[in-house]
Amino acid sequence: MNYKKILLYAILLVAVATGCKKANSDVDLSEAITGSGDVHGDVWGIWPKGSIQRVSGDIIVPEGKTLVIEEGVLVIMDTLVKPEVIVKGNLYSMGTKEAPVRFTIEENYRTDSRKFGKQWGGILAAPTCAELLLDNTILEYGGSTTTESSTSVKMGLYKAVSGENLPALWFSNASGKLVVNNSIFRNFNEDCTYIEGGSIIFTGNQFYSTGITGGEGINIKSGCVADVSYNLFYATNTNALKLSNSGTKTPQAHVIAYNNTILNTGWRRPTVKGGSIWLEATVFAELHNNLFANARFGVKRDTKKPEDSRSVVSHDLYYGFDQATVNQFQPSADIVGGKNEIIGTKAGENDPKFVNYPLNTPMNNADFNQSWDFHVQAGSPALGAGTTAFTRNFPGGLVVNDRNYASPAPSSNIGAFGTKN
Known part of the structure; x- marks a missing residue:
């Protein structure tokens, strides 16, 4: 080998090693580094x-291994194969806003x-997955239906039938950590997420245009301790949040959901159930500063299996364009009444004054317009009407992949966005 070839080979080795260290210094670079190409089967290392x-077939991150997905x-x-992403090790999807x-x-x-997906499966994190991060990540067009030959069914994952x-994301390790930041879930067939355990932060995400006959934005079960904040939910088929302690895992599900904006949820479900936030099965829920505009119902409980008596609902704002909507968020046996709520009795009261969103948009509309802007204008009843007098589950954040991810402090404004700077 001549000198020039040796020098070129050395430069390439340094470039690969340097690029990989930037992504995750804890990944074993000696085992697998995958560049652009056709992938299936066992996968770990770094997608640069x-x-x-x-993805031409199901992919599996093996137990004890890590897959890092870098920005961009x-x-x-493959829409014929409809692959599933099985995570038995750890997955870190590390996008950026740009x-x-x-x-x-x-x-x-x-x-x-295909706007309601079913073109591939979802990300399914087995109980051996200790950490999963979705940061500035878009998941779309998935939610395919399992068969007897599905890898998830054979492995006994999700519902194993x-x-x-499939949901866009399933996480199931009550001792694990899940962080979903600044990400988008759209065009899925049913649930965006189905979470059965873990220490969890969902913040700054968007959930929209999902579910044909059912489906929630965030569906939480026993074993979960979660902070859910500053998210936008638009036209999820049923609820923005389904909060439940169903299942047999510990600890008891405890969810603090604050400063979320929820619009047009619940109307496309063919049978009546929820339409904003659903509480059941002794979940311990603390709900503050959430903005509901044209949601099908107010916060709703299962009267046969209600929430934990310690649950608190306060400082939320409700708006309904028509009288039928307003009537359906009035407190009753199954609609939870909160403290210091902004809740009128007539159509059009408490206009949140969004910067750009027509409040007369049909409530069964599932299409999301990227030009909409859910910041609020001066004079909005949402401004300064919230509370900061509560403690998050994770005020110090969660450390995932050796980095701390914040659970943001609450705002004294109601909703996810406040005024536009």
Whole structure:
């Protein structure tokens, strides 16, 4: 080998090692580094910045291994195979605002006929997954239906039976940590998330245009301790949040949900159930500073299996464009009345004064307009009407992949956005 070839080889080795260390210094770089290409089967190591990964079959992050996905990676799922992403080790999807990670399908398949997904499975984190991070990550067009031959069914994951529509994200380790920041869930067939345990932060996310006959934005079960804040939920088929202590895991589900904006949820469900936040099965829920606009119901409980008596609801704002909507968020046996709530009795009262959103948008509309702006204008009743007098589950944040991710402090404004700077 001549001198020039030796020098070039050395430069390439240094470049690969340097790029990988920037992504995650704890990943074993000697085992697997995957660049752009066709992937299936066992996968770990690093998908490098800006690469395109075409997933042609189910992928599995093995127990004890880690997959790091760097900013700007485009993950394209095969719509014939409908792959599942099984995480038995750890997964860190590390996008940025300017260059998010995106799990999607080929562009020419992103059509109106597929707007409720079913084109691939979802991210399914087994009980051995200790940490999972979705930071500035887009998940779209998934939620396929399991069969007897599905990898998740064979492994006993999620509901472990055929005929189930997969969520975008399932997490199941009550001792694990899950952080979902500044991410987007859209165009899924049913639930965006189904969480069965863990220390959890959901903040700054968007959930919209999901669910054909059912489906929640965030669906939480026993074993979960969660802070849920500054999220936008638009037109989820049923609830923005379904909060439950169902299941057999410990600890008791304890969810603090604050400063979320919830619009047009619940109306597309063919049978009446919830439509904003649902409480059941002794969940310990603390709900503050949430803004509900044209949601099908107020905070609703299962009267046969109600929430924990310590639960608190306060300082929320309700708006209904028509009288039928206003009537359905009035406190009753199954609609939870809170303290210091802004809740009128007539259509059009308590206009939140969004910067750009027509409040007469049909309530069964599932299409999200990217030009909408849910910041509020001066004079909004949401401004200064919230509370900061409560303690989050994780005031110090959660450490995932050796980095601390914050659970943001509450705002004295109601809703996720406040005024526009």
